[in-house]
Amino acid sequence: MMRVRWSAILLSLLLLSPIVRALDSAPAFEDAGLQARYEALTRQLRCLVCQNETIADSGATLAADLRRELREQMAAGKSDAEVLKFMTDRYGAFVLYKPPFEQRTWLLWLGPAGLLLIGMGVAIRVIMQRAKLPEQLDSEEDAIEKGESV
Amino acid sequence: MSVELGHFALILAFSLALAQAFFGLAGATTHRAHWMAAARSAVIGQLVFVVFAFGCLAAAFLRNDFSVLYVAGNSNTELPAFYRVAAVWGAHEGSLLLWLMVLVIWSAAVGVFNRGMSTEFISKVLGVLGLVSGGFALFIIATSNPFERLLPAALQGRDLNPLLQDPALAAHPPMLYTGYVGLAVPFACAVAALIEGKLDANWARWVKPWTIVAWLFLTLGIALGSFWAYYELGWGGWWFWDPVENASFMPWLMATALIHSLSVTEKRGLFKSWTILLAIFGFSLSLLGTFLVRSGVLISVHAFASDPSRGLFILIFLALCIGGALTLYAWRAPRLQSNAGFHIISRESFLLFNNVLLVVAASLILLGTLYPLFIDALNLGKISVGPPYFAVVFLIPMLPLLFLVGIGMHASWKQAKLAAMRKPLLIALGVAALFAVTITLLIYGRMSVLKFVGQLAGAWVILSSLYQPITRWRAGQRVPPGILGMCVAHLGLGVFVLGVTTVESYKIEKDLSLGTGQTVTVGHYDFNWVDTHQVTGPNYDAIEATVRITHDGQEVTVLHPQKRVYHVQTSPMTEAGIDAHWQRDLLVSMGDDLGNGVWSVRVQYKPLVRFIWLGAVIMAIGGFIGLLDRRYRTVKQTAEQTVQVSDPVSVAARS
């Protein structure tokens, strides 16, 4: 009995505390487009306290404060770029889950396409070379002919 | 008392690992039969001792022995018995012991099930595995001893993290480890082949089933982790491109490429150095993952308590293992070339593209995961690389791959006779396009190039996978397990892709506040917040909400999301209310109590999200079916036939 009551009190105290996992305390924007932009932005920004979450998902007080900042700025008509600049001016590029395209991230953004081109180039070169070589028999010949093997 | 026995067993296992390594490698190179036999005994001995050590730790958990530091840190008398066992692998030290045990089980399996390969070869494989398990055992004994005592003993433990008190999450590490630790077997086989300086079709045929089993468990392990995150964390996410998630996905991509590359080596004796390299990469990425999660080098939600000295040990181990393997590769692989050719359009060329695209995919994930580290190490500042990057960039190799999969599946060896296939494939493409248009425009009413291409890719792979089985069944032929397995696995891939593209294109997530009696509409469903009340669980107290969902006035279901506070670790947890359906999931998660019966809530509509995990399960089933192919049982049959022929009674009976 004692323990049940204790937990209930603790539960209600914790619910009042600011460290509880939180979603927005404020109502959503009336304008659906604005709300959609807001939800997209909160999912792009990294929480600096619980660094594995977006500020949309994080229960940290700082995340709630940053969401509030976001709402106020967007309500004041700021664009996505301006809001993101607000964040990076104060916290640096670390706060963006989508890394900006700048000199130090050229390799990051261009690397995958580059790797693809190099890879495809290598593959095509090998295929052209192999096309010139004679084919050879192999032990699975019969099985393949009978259609019993892949 | 028994934990000291466990500790002692671990030390014995370490010495046996060294013996296994020595006798295995030296015995094979000097052709000493009794040394090679000693290696096989050593691996069985290692198995016994490591299982015993693991058992000691599990027993300490079950009897709540809080004089053991690790038990005190991760368990609690209130913890149900099932989770007390799962808590064994709940933190760093115990999970390493699980890693070692899985490795030793795989090694022992190699020591027992090795008909068809020469004793020298198996010896070398066991030798390499002994080096790896020895290194791990040393790491555990030296830096991460789970048997350390806590004196005086604690009266009560700190409890297992409530997030981990879940059956799926209890099963996730063992499955995952069976998968990526299992990649040590093809790794050891590749190293053994490099040492021997030769590689033939027989080698590939023998290694393939081992790889498929490891791949299968890895597929299920990753899917289990994703599924757990989805329903347990309550925010509806199923993949976050977290460094440790990536660390399990990269070996999966390599293992997939390896299975395909082994086919080519088995059938045509080609791609030998590719196959060796993929085998090395696969296990290397597993080891890399182990390093990343325990060294504190990257931020991750999965990261165990980091300790740079542990990180250094693993790094040295990593450098020796992989550096050694890659040096051996640079030295010996050139002599493995073969001179067979194939046409420009052939199964071989499709599989070459397959290899290349999967390696590109794994490389770009590695690049993105490690890039923050690169930038920081070069003193260029701090950046984050997260889902917005990976989601875009991953498509670069993946879209071409999905398109090629549909055609490559049907290509023949040496020269693909695709002329016969052209009409059915074009029909499949047409049907897939029609399907994509129907879904994007008619069903959901939202279209974009990416949405269309995603649906097209999923449908295309599914239809293409069905072609061969359907054609054969209609012709009255049976479908051999090898082919059926391949088709089912690719079907699973298509189902997975369809799930991903549908849910990501058409999901709806709304963060809002709801008061008693209020209703909100999300995705044509009406969510009515009826009330909230208190409930008590076995080791937690919670506030539970009742949410009634209706569709066009008809009741669909009543959900009961909860906000829990566990008795011991008092951090609050949210349990989402989920209405699960193949076509769509509906989720309600509770956030904050805003007072006056009003709560901040997240309501979600997720179409076809279950296809993601269904696809993974189908892929695993496909892999399993492939294992049943008679090629892998040929050796056994030949042996039986030999016995039959030399039995005079049966010879007489037959004549």
Next chain:
Amino acid sequence: MWRFLIPGLVFAVLIGFFVIGLKRDPSYVPSPLIGKAAPAFSLSKVEDPTQQVSDKDFVGRKHLVNVWATWCGGCRQEHEFLVAIAKQNVIPIVGIDWKDELPLAQRWLTQLGNPYVATGFDMEGRVAIDYGVYGAPETFLVDEHGIVIYKHVGILTVEVWQNEMLPLITGKATANGART
């Protein structure tokens, strides 16, 4: 033939990065404010809520800005050291009380000593956000022109004070985007 060396070489480079990475702290966020003007603020004082404290009060003087709170364990540990520095009268310390409760903050300062020339009550956390604060305690060194020349995240220790901050304060070192 050299292509067989490529995987090994790439791996060696990776290992090099990991060795460096082991010495770094991936969760540390460097401040983009270094070398830029300290954000303006105007808050009511904790010591006397009828009065205001603002950045303009410190124009022309080097000063420290220390962000703290009564709910922050590290701040409690750091407090005695701050009191000791304040007694030396080397540099004025301005406090920013972050997302706190006024009575608790006032009692903290009376009971534990007040090293601050003044403490602003940042109830909503806006000033802290402007300063890019993500984990109390954090300390900023601002020069006489109002430029942030150094930031320390975490408890201020004797080593950091003597080796990093004092040289900057006494002018024996130039501001160079120093980091912890």
